[in-house]
Amino acid sequence: MPASVRPRRSALYMPGSNARALEKARELDADVLILDLEDAVAPDAKEQARAQVLAAVAAGGFGRREVLIRTNGLDTPWGHADLAAAARSGAHGVLIPKVESDEAVRQADRLLAAHGAPRELALWVMMETALGMLNAKEIAAASPRLAGLVLGTSDLAKELHAHHTPLRLPMITALGLCLLAARAHGLAILDGVHLDLDDEAGLEASCRQGVELGFDGKTLIHPKQLAAANAAFAPDAASLDRARRIIAAHAEAMARGKAVVLVDGRLVEALHVAEAHRLVALAKAIGAEAVSGTDLPAP
The missing domain is CATH 1.10.287 (Helix Hairpins)
Known part of the structure; x- marks a missing residue:
């Protein structure tokens, strides 16, 4: 499933447990919406979040936006049910967190197929651990359903005991490994988030760096970050x-x-x-x- 010229300048995480946010998502100027069942949802709200996300996707109205559902990991109590539900949800793709091996990709692919996922349902994977980065080449080649990689730089920085510096030098090797793997196998690739919502200059600098490195777009945690990403990743x-x-x-x-x-x-x-x-x-x-x-x- 090679990368296309479909715009993916901005990919906004939306908490699946927040019904109001899911409704608002239909009006936001985001290229990609990541309806999140994982980090943004408390354990006691997982079932409700899944139901709300499925209902939102079924209702449609997202227009041009590419809709991905981020599931919980397959090693959690909710991961298999998330994947089974997402398989026939009508979303454009499913995003699997903390992928560390090619077998994890194949396992997700098998589960999607077993639950009736159409061939066009794309599989995306989060790259956010040291082991995942070291296995990026194998992960990127693991499945014809695989459409893209998403960097989880917050988790990566924590695992590396690294700092989020303006130039992200502690993570450059990991970013480069993922970029090489994605481009070698025709996949899309999205950069990690910028955590400081009040740091507009830092966000713009991070977006510029992402463009220079070769990313297709940037993942975001708040709608106020959309304009910077859309501007940076569009040809001037x-x-x-x-x-x-x-x-x-x-x-x-x-x-x-x-x-x-x-x-x-x-x-x-x-x-x-x-x-x-x-x-x-x-x-x-x-x-x-x-x-x-x-x-x-x-x-």
Whole structure:
């Protein structure tokens, strides 16, 4: 299930136990909604949260937004029931927490299939432990249903005994391993959260770093963070202008029998043209989704 140009600039966690938040989610400018049954839900509210999330997804009305259900881990009392319920929920995908091995992915895939999950239901996995990072290559190749990786940097920092520094240098190796694994296997990949809701400059800097590293978007914990992520992970006007000029110049060069061309004094080859086409396609998808008022099919 290769990554597509579907926008995933912003992925907002929504607590499954909060019915008001689930209702509000239908109006938020998020590309992805992660309806959470795990960390955001107290143990005594797990059953109620599951029922509310299933009802919300069945009711629809999420429009262009990609809807994922984050289940509890399969080693918890609620994980198997969560996965069984999510299999035929109508969500676009299921997000499994704290995945550390390729067998964990295959187990989730088998359970989804056993409970009647359609082939188009995507499987996403949280990458948030040291062992998970070391096994990223195997995890990314574990199932054709797998669509993407989501970084859980808060849990990772805790496990590493590391600090959340502005440049996240203590976690760069782990982020890089996951990015390599995702891109090698055609998966989408989302960056971890920024925890300080009052630190707008820090959020913007974290988003810029995520873009520079190669992430498709950023996971978020509050609607007030949506604008920064949507702006950072969308192609800007200058990048789009250059991308279009690269495409046009390369097409003209090819028509003259040349494989390379200069644009703004820089050599342009096929790899640059491919990236230019990706940026233009992403911008078109963002524009198309911004005016869409109907539910989109699963990616």
